[in-house]
Amino acid sequence: MHAIEKILARAAGKDRVRAGEIVTAAVDLAEINDLYLQVIQSFEAMGGKGVWDPDKVVFVFDHYSPPPTPKAADNHRVMREFVAKEGIPHLFDIDAGVCHQVMPEGGLVRPGMVLVATDSHTTTHGAFGAFATGVGATDLAVVLIRGTLWFVVPEVVKIELTGRLPQGTTAKDVVLGLLQRFKADGFVYKAVEYAGPAVTDFSIAERMVICNMAVEMGAKTTYIQPDDKLREYLAARGIEDYPIDTTDPDYEYAEVHQFDVGQVEPLLAAPHSVDNVHPVGDYAGTAIDQAFIGTCTGGRLEDLEMAAKVLRGRRIPPGVRLVITPASKEVFLKAMATGCIKDLVEAGATVTSPGCGPCLGIHQGMLGPGEVCITASSRNFPGRMGSPQAEIYVASPLTVAASALRGRITDPREVLEEGS
Amino acid sequence: MGKLQGRAFIFKDNVDTDQIYPGRYLELTDPKAIAAHAMEGADPAFPEKVRPGDIIVAGKNFGCGSSREHAVIALKEAGVGAVLALSFGRIFYRNAINLGLPAIRLAEAPKAAEGDLLTIDLEEGTIALPDGGILSFAPFPPEIRKIIQGGGIIPLVKSEQLG
Numbered sequence: 001m002h003a004i005e006k007i008l009a010r011a012a013g014k015d016r017v018r019a020g021e022i023v024t025a026a027v028d029l030a031e032i033n034d035l036y037l038q039v040i041q042s043f044e045a046m047g048g049k050g051v052w053d054p055d056k057v058v059f060v061f062d063h064y065s066p067p068p069t070p071k072a073a074d075n076h077r078v079m080r081e082f083v084a085k086e087g088i089p090h091l092f093d094i095d096a097g098v099c100h101q102v103m104p105e106g107g108l109v110r111p112g113m114v115l116v117a118t119d120s121h122t123t124t125h126g127a128f129g130a131f132a133t134g135v136g137a138t139d140l141a142v143v144l145i146r147g148t149l150w151f152v153v154p155e156v157v158k159i160e161l162t163g164r165l166p167q168g169t170t171a172k173d174v175v176l177g178l179l180q181r182f183k184a185d186g187f188v189y190k191a192v193e194y195a196g197p198a199v200t201d202f203s204i205a206e207r208m209v210i211c212n213m214a215v216e217m218g219a220k221t222t223y224i225q226p227d228d229k230l231r232e233y234l235a236a237r238g239i240e241d242y243p244i245d246t247t248d249p250d251y252e253y254a255e256v257h258q259f260d261v262g263q264v265e266p267l268l269a270a271p272h273s274v275d276n277v278h279p280v281g282d283y284a285g286t287a288i289d290q291a292f293i294g295t296c297t298g299g300r301l302e303d304l305e306m307a308a309k310v311l312r313g314r315r316i317p318p319g320v321r322l323v324i325t326p327a328s329k330e331v332f333l334k335a336m337a338t339g340c341i342k343d344l345v346e347a348g349a350t351v352t353s354p355g356c357g358p359c360l361g362i363h364q365g366m367l368g369p370g371e372v373c374i375t376a377s378s379r380n381f382p383g384r385m386g387s388p389q390a391e392i393y394v395a396s397p398l399t400v401a402a403s404a405l406r407g408r409i410t411d412p413r414e415v416l417e418e419g420s
Numbered sequence: 421m422g423k424l425q426g427r428a429f430i431f432k433d434n435v436d437t438d439q440i441y442p443g444r445y446l447e448l449t450d451p452k453a454i455a456a457h458a459m460e461g462a463d464p465a466f467p468e469k470v471r472p473g474d475i476i477v478a479g480k481n482f483g484c485g486s487s488r489e490h491a492v493i494a495l496k497e498a499g500v501g502a503v504l505a506l507s508f509g510r511i512f513y514r515n516a517i518n519l520g521l522p523a524i525r526l527a528e529a530p531k532a533a534e535g536d537l538l539t540i541d542l543e544e545g546t547i548a549l550p551d552g553g554i555l556s557f558a559p560f561p562p563e564i565r566k567i568i569q570g571g572g573i574i575p576l577v578k579s580e581q582l583g
Contacts, residue, residue: 022563035446038489045574047581064447071447120487120511136489136515142577150563184434185481189510218481220510273434360443360486381438381485383461388442 002156002253003245004191004223007131010243011114019155019254029108030143031058031117033099034065037075038137039118040082043144051086052147058090059083060102065094065355068363097328097354100124100212100296105330110234111226112243116143121296121378123215126192126222127207128230129244133221154191154220155254161198163262168413170306171206172298172376172396174198175213176267178259180277188218190254193247198261199224204233205302212297213378216274266411268374269394272382280399283409289371291316291404292385293397294325294357298376301331301338307401308340310415311347317407322349323365325357347405361385367392374403424501424522424540426473428532433479435462437512440483440491454490455497472499475538477530479505483512489519496521502540504530504547517564520572530555542568 001009001016009017011025032039043051051057059079067073076094083091092102100121103109111129115122118140125132135149143149161174179186192214199207211222224230226244234240266280293299293307304326316322324344326332332354335341345351350365358365359377366386367373373385373392380392395403398412405415439461441454448454459466459476476482476495482505483491492515495503502522506529516523522542531549532538539548545559560568570576 035488037449038493041449042574046577049581069447075447075449118487120485134487134511136487136492136511136518138489138518138573139514142518142573145577145581184484185507188481188484188507218484218509360446361438362443362446379436379438379485381436381461383442384438386444388461 002247002251003225004131004156004221005153006245007112007114008151008153017153019153021153022150023153024148024150025114026148027056027116027143028113029056029058029115030140031060031099031103032140033063033117033119034061034076034079035063036118036137036140037078039140039144040078042138042141046141046145048141048145051088051144054086054088057088057144058092058103058108059088060092060096060099061094062098062355063360063362065353094353094355095329097326097331098296098299098356101300101327101331104128105237105328107237107239110239110242112245116140116149120215121212123219123222124208124212124296126211127204127224129224129226131221134215152189154189156191156193157187157255157257158193158195158253159257159259160196161194161259161261162196163198163260164201165261165264168398168416169264169266170396170398171202171209173264173267174261175210176269176277176394177264179213179216179269179275180267182217184216184218184273184275186217187214189220191221191223192219193223195225200227203302204229205300209297216378266396266399266413268399269380271380271391271393274379274394280395280409280411283393284411286409287372288320288374288403288408290321290323290365290367290373291400292323292358292365292373292375292377293400294323294327295359295377296327297378298397299325299327299331301334303376303397304331304335304340304344305338306397308343310398310401310412311405312343314347314405316348316404320404320407321365322404323352323358324349325352325364326354328354358385374400374409376400422542424473424475424542426475426501426538427471428475428477428534428536428538429466429470430532430534431462431476431478431482434481434484435478436485437483437488437491437509438485441488441494446488446490451493451497454494458494458498467498470498470500473501474499475501475540476503477532478503479529480507482508484509487511489515492516492519492521517567518573520568520570522568524557526555526557528555
């Protein structure tokens with residue numbers, strides 16, 4: 001069996017499971033974000049009389065932090081009341097950050113667990129050796145009542161990453177390269193395991209990036225075999241006790257692919273599809289109105305530091321907006337301590353509260369008709385960040401920072417060479 | 421679970437949930453208010469054009485992207501009777517089944533144009549096309565059939581809670 005199958009088998013109380021089988025698995029962690037008052041509405045419509053295990057439930061107010069409208073504020077109020085009534089100990093309020101960042105930071109994510117959340121980027125937690133997948137609001141409400149959910153055991157695709165990242169490229173460019181090759185529907189319904197020496201070299205933050213955007217290729221979940229680097233990350237958060245599953249040597253993958261990260265160059269996804277991927281150089285010189293660095297894809301300390309490295313002691317041009325949204329309070333505090341927030345603000349950045357920022361087009365930097373944005377977030381669907389007539393380019397934090405500096409799409413290698 | 425009949429609305433590959441239901445309306449919680457924005461990102465006139473029973477015919481990966489259940493609520497409340505596609509974003513697919521909206525995966529695109537009348541037989545797994553042709557699909561397995569027949573998972577779980 002694959003490690004993912006062993007996790008599902010344990011959660012379903014079975015000795016063996018196989019791809020294609022439907023299993024009912026016990027859920028270890030269920031997270032609800034503030035877009036989905038529907039979870040509570042479905043819970044009540046189903047006659048829910050109390051959540052199955054309040055310790056395993058998490059609410060995170062990240063998409064509407066702080067609330068941009070009276071309705072969003074009222075949705076938060078109803079959720080806070082539900083949390084209080086049900087005795088749920090984990091409420092990350094508007095000061096906390098993006099769910100996929102605050103849950104690992106808070107020591108809630110561990111290897112071998114079954115994690116569901118009302119967010120498609122839940123695939124991020126494969127970086128921690130968890131079986132983690134996004135679900136809808138009513139599915140999550142079923143979990144609140146039953147503590148279980150049905151899953152089809154997925155086929156597993158293995159992607160072996162070899163080589164070393166060249167100067168000026170990042171894990172984001174790797175996952176954009178994968179999107180270029182495998183496309184937006186490459187792994188629909190399937191699980192993606194990342195393996196190989198480049199994955200071992202990657203930091204936890206870099207692993208989170210490639211797992212996060214696996215969903216843009218349709219993946220149901222991801223998996224990276226836990227190693228010493230992960231053990232250290234977990235131990236620093238007081239997590240020592242967890243199972244580590246390993247894949248049997250005779251397991252047959254649905255597909256095995258090799259990808260040499262040493263061949264990657266700075267890439268971007270051009271409007272209006274995540275798999276419309278090209279070298280940054282092909283679009284060099286395109287004028288931008290806004291640059292955005294943040295989210296569960298690109299708002300970690302490492303991302304802000306990359307941007308600061310490009311922008312320190314420099315100034316973005318007048319008329320260009322640079323919006324920075326730290327992924328979490330912890331990231332924000334660390335970025336203040338290292339001075340990188342100061343560097344970015346002095347360079348002309350507008351820093352928002354931790355959370356999802358303008359990624360999903362509800363506040364904190366929406367785009368007008370005809371505007372062009374380059375973003376370190378994950379999606380450039382039509383209308384994603386505001387006007388359907390806006391154009392969104394998805395790229396690495398380095399490319400976004402270099403483009404902000406010049407006011408036009410720029411290969412970060414040009415700027416890094418200048419600065420060195 | 422009988423037959424469904426409605427006019428076809430044709431959409432391309434990779435219609436994401438931001439197009440089905442734009443993010444700026446995610447704070448809405450009343451199904452009728454949500455339905456007013458169905459498919460707005462792909463076809464702003466859709467909410468005015470759609471009539472009860474109409475059928476969405478899409479290409480690959482319909483409903484990819486965000487997990488927002490609003491996308492299914494919007495289609496269902498707007499009157500959409502079924503969604504046919506070559507493949508689905510998996511969270512959209514689960515959401516559709518959970519809310520009792522038949523999401524049907526086809527092996528090939530139906531020969532149908534915008535506005536053509538389609539008749540879907542969920543029991544038999546067939547779609548009657550305007551040219552007289554019949555397109556087959558795998559009927560739902562028993563677990564999913566039970567959910568669709570019951571009008572979604574909410575009434576099913578509710579009856580368990582009461583029982």
